[in-house]
Amino acid sequence: MNNQQTYDWSIEPQNSLLDLKLKDTWAYRDLLWLLVRRDFVSFYKQTILGPLWFFIQPLLTTIIFTFVFGNLAGISTDGLPQPLFYMAGITAWNYFADCLTKTSTVFKDNANIFGKVYFPRLIMPLSIVVSNLVRFGVQFLLFLMVMAYYFFIAKANFEITWAISLFPIVVILMALLGLGLGMLISAMTTKYRDLAFLVTFGVQLLMYATTVIYPLSTAIQNYPNYSWIIEYNPMTPLIETFRYGFLGKGAFSWASFGYTAGITVVILLAGIVIFNKVEKNFVDTV
Amino acid sequence: MNSNIALKAIDISKAYQLGEIGTGTISRDLERWWAKVRGKADPLAKIGEVNDRTKSANTEIIWSLKDINFEIEQGEAIGVIGPNGAGKSTLLKILSKITSPTTGKVVGRGRIASLLEIGTGFNPELTGRENIFLNGSILGMRKAETQRKLDEIVDFAGVAKYLDTPVKRYSSGMYVRLAFAVAAHLESEILLVDEVLAVGDAEFQAKCLGKMESVTKSQGRTILFVSHNMGSIGELCQKSILLNQGQLKRFDQTNLVISEYLSSEFSEYPQWEKLNERYSSPFFDLLAFHLVDSNKTQNLTGVVKNDDVGGVYVKFDVKELHPNLCFGIALYTQQEQLLFWSYQTDKAQNEWVQPPLGTNEVIIWMPKRVLNEGVYKIKIIASLHFIKWIILPKEAPHINLQIVGGLSESPIWNDARPGTLAPVLDFERI
Numbered sequence: 001m002n003n004q005q006t007y008d009w010s011i012e013p014q015n016s017l018l019d020l021k022l023k024d025t026w027a028y029r030d031l032l033w034l035l036v037r038r039d040f041v042s043f044y045k046q047t048i049l050g051p052l053w054f055f056i057q058p059l060l061t062t063i064i065f066t067f068v069f070g071n072l073a074g075i076s077t078d079g080l081p082q083p084l085f086y087m088a089g090i091t092a093w094n095y096f097a098d099c100l101t102k103t104s105t106v107f108k109d110n111a112n113i114f115g116k117v118y119f120p121r122l123i124m125p126l127s128i129v130v131s132n133l134v135r136f137g138v139q140f141l142l143f144l145m146v147m148a149y150y151f152f153i154a155k156a157n158f159e160i161t162w163a164i165s166l167f168p169i170v171v172i173l174m175a176l177l178g179l180g181l182g183m184l185i186s187a188m189t190t191k192y193r194d195l196a197f198l199v200t201f202g203v204q205l206l207m208y209a210t211t212v213i214y215p216l217s218t219a220i221q222n223y224p225n226y227s228w229i230i231e232y233n234p235m236t237p238l239i240e241t242f243r244y245g246f247l248g249k250g251a252f253s254w255a256s257f258g259y260t261a262g263i264t265v266v267i268l269l270a271g272i273v274i275f276n277k278v279e280k281n282f283v284d285t286v
Numbered sequence: 287m288n289s290n291i292a293l294k295a296i297d298i299s300k301a302y303q304l305g306e307i308g309t310g311t312i313s314r315d316l317e318r319w320w321a322k323v324r325g326k327a328d329p330l331a332k333i334g335e336v337n338d339r340t341k342s343a344n345t346e347i348i349w350s351l352k353d354i355n356f357e358i359e360q361g362e363a364i365g366v367i368g369p370n371g372a373g374k375s376t377l378l379k380i381l382s383k384i385t386s387p388t389t390g391k392v393v394g395r396g397r398i399a400s401l402l403e404i405g406t407g408f409n410p411e412l413t414g415r416e417n418i419f420l421n422g423s424i425l426g427m428r429k430a431e432t433q434r435k436l437d438e439i440v441d442f443a444g445v446a447k448y449l450d451t452p453v454k455r456y457s458s459g460m461y462v463r464l465a466f467a468v469a470a471h472l473e474s475e476i477l478l479v480d481e482v483l484a485v486g487d488a489e490f491q492a493k494c495l496g497k498m499e500s501v502t503k504s505q506g507r508t509i510l511f512v513s514h515n516m517g518s519i520g521e522l523c524q525k526s527i528l529l530n531q532g533q534l535k536r537f538d539q540t541n542l543v544i545s546e547y548l549s550s551e552f553s554e555y556p557q558w559e560k561l562n563e564r565y566s567s568p569f570f571d572l573l574a575f576h577l578v579d580s581n582k583t584q585n586l587t588g589v590v591k592n593d594d595v596g597g598v599y600v601k602f603d604v605k606e607l608h609p610n611l612c613f614g615i616a617l618y619t620q621q622e623q624l625l626f627w628s629y630q631t632d633k634a635q636n637e638w639v640q641p642p643l644g645t646n647e648v649i650i651w652m653p654k655r656v657l658n659e660g661v662y663k664i665k666i667i668a669s670l671h672f673i674k675w676i677i678l679p680k681e682a683p684h685i686n687l688q689i690v691g692g693l694s695e696s697p698i699w700n701d702a703r704p705g706t707l708a709p710v711l712d713f714e715r716i
Contacts, residue, residue: 006395008396009395010391010392011381011383011387011391011392012387013387013389013390030423031420034419034429037416038409038412038416038420041411042409042411115384116384116403117400117403118383118400280385281385283385284303
């Protein structure tokens with residue numbers, strides 16, 4: 001027992017909660033890229049239209065939102081062209097929602113491979129987030145094209161502000177928030193399967209509590225007593241910042257941006273801790 | 287002397303919960319959680335309960351492994367044997383970090399790679415080359431490492447021509463070869479292998495075994511090998527662990543452990559006895575059958591040498607005589623491939639065994655030097671010739687026969703050869 005230090009590793013029933021296994025995960029970084037590549041290649045090989053699918057979904061959603069919320073319901077878009085306003089919201093929201101829903105089923109989707117071989121499980125949700133980044137990139141390009149159309153051809157009235165420089169941080173925060181929440185949910189779904197049904201439905205509901213189809217100013221104006229729900233939603237400042245940066249309209253404040261960053265870090269850490277804890281024995285319960 | 291221990295298990299146990307897990311147990315989960323928070327033991331785990339699948343469990347917790355202790359030195363090849371449900375796979379799952387032990391711990395030195403299934407994570411859409419990298423990195427290889435070993439892997443698998451073809455177009459044999467090749471070239475200090483050799487043809491199996499052997503002998507790597515094939519275990523492993531009902535029964539020299547296992551009451555018994563009327567007929571009512579040695583005593587192990595197979599003892603009742611009665615044995619491989627049928631009426635008519643009314647006992651002597659090493663199924667079949675089947679081969683009861691060793695007296699034919707049969711033919715110079 002004296003020279004226990006000479007062993008490289010040990011497998012024990014419980015690990016320290018604070019052991020985030022980040023070093024272990026880093027050692028497997030090659031696997032992350034190979035998984036992303038696998039997702040990408042296998043997606044293309046099975047479809048005829050390939051990347052076009054990435055375009056169709058946000059385009060159709062934008063058209064429907066413009067028709068329903070913009071024209072029928074007449075909800076304000078802060079003076080921005082309606083399609084541009086919606087598309088900004090949808091593009092950003094989709095990335096977050098994809099990260100969340102895909103991560104939340106990571107144990108179920110990979111039960112087979114997790115049951116046969118060990119690698120730091122954190123790699124799987126990380127690869128999902130990075131894979132989705134590709135899709136987000138394509139949709140973001142579409143958004144830029146629509147922006148260019150309104151700027152040069154339709155001569156619409158909007159401006160790009162300095163907040164555009166926060167764009168990379170906005171994307172990272174969306175990814176981490178989706179990842180953290182997704183991991184929390186995935187850990188719970190290994191035991192209580194019914195939670196999985198809640199996720200798709202919950203994400204839809206959450207969209208209405210985020211400023212995707214209306215500007216924050218309108219919400220505060222119409223529901224001064226309840227608008228805190230929307231303001232405390234950590235996704236709201238991200239969408240608002242995104243819109244403010246690219247279109248010049250939106251409620252940006254450092255306070256709310258910092259609040260989102262703080263919440264994201266807390267959720268992410270909690271997600272990793274719980275994910276690592278569940279990962280140890282999840283094979284027995286699936 | 288402690289310095290060259292590669293892996294050490296200290297009191298590891300693993301409990302599983304029987305029945306529904308998940309919905310409906312939230313309250314119990316809370317109870318457990320509360321006990322854990324206060325630092326108490328799991329209130330639902332009864333200590334001392336042994337995993338015996340033949341008894342119905344009183345608790346909903348069963349111990350798949352209980353207080354397992356062992357030390358494995360670097361460069362040893364260790365076999366793990368035991369009947370189904372003994373906890374062999376659970377042990378490998380714990381060692382490979384797929385699941386954690388309920389109590390106890392494992393310490394060790396060096397990288398562990400596990401091969402519980404081959405081709406884990408293979409994607410049918412990706413090419414052979416892409417899958418080599420993906421599978422390699424799932425198993426814990428860096429990309430550069432895989433790159434360095436790429437030629438060796440491709441060469442071992444023999445798929446050089448199809449390297450850039452999606453693996454969905456591979457034959458199943460190619461697929462398995464490629465998958466094993468990746469795993470076999472892992473640079474890990476400890477390799478855990480679970481029955482993966484059951485797939486693939488005999489030639490490939492021999493190649494895999496050879497590879498594993500060279501890995502331990504020349505590279506000093508440690509292997510833990512789970513198998514039901516006593517032949518492979520005996521060939522590869524110097525020492526073996528015998529597990530039964532989650533407990534470690536013996537850890538010793540492989541030949542001692544194998545003979546203890548095969549003679550113990552929990553090894554799968556090579557005999558059949560009548561339990562119901564399923565195979566009954568007034569013309570031929572099968573009562574029992576089992577293997578016998580050449581001196582007509584019952585062979586309890588089911589393991590024989592290729593040059594001393596012995597025979598099959600058959601006991602049956604005849605209540606009504608029928609001139610067309612044919613009975614005999616059918617020999618099948620484990621994959622249900624028929625090797626031959628043999629009836630008591632196969633010889634010239636004056637040599638036929640003609641069972642009288644009443645209880646009969648017959649020994650059917652098996653051929654020597656015909657079967658290769660491996661496990662075969664012996665079935666008793668019976669019919670009224672040209673009229674109807676009494677016991678159809680497809681439905682007939684069977685016992686297992688395992689051939690180990692005795693292949694030849696030749697000094698240069700030592701290992702199992704490919705093929706189902708291994709006859710020794712006469713060569714005559716004329």
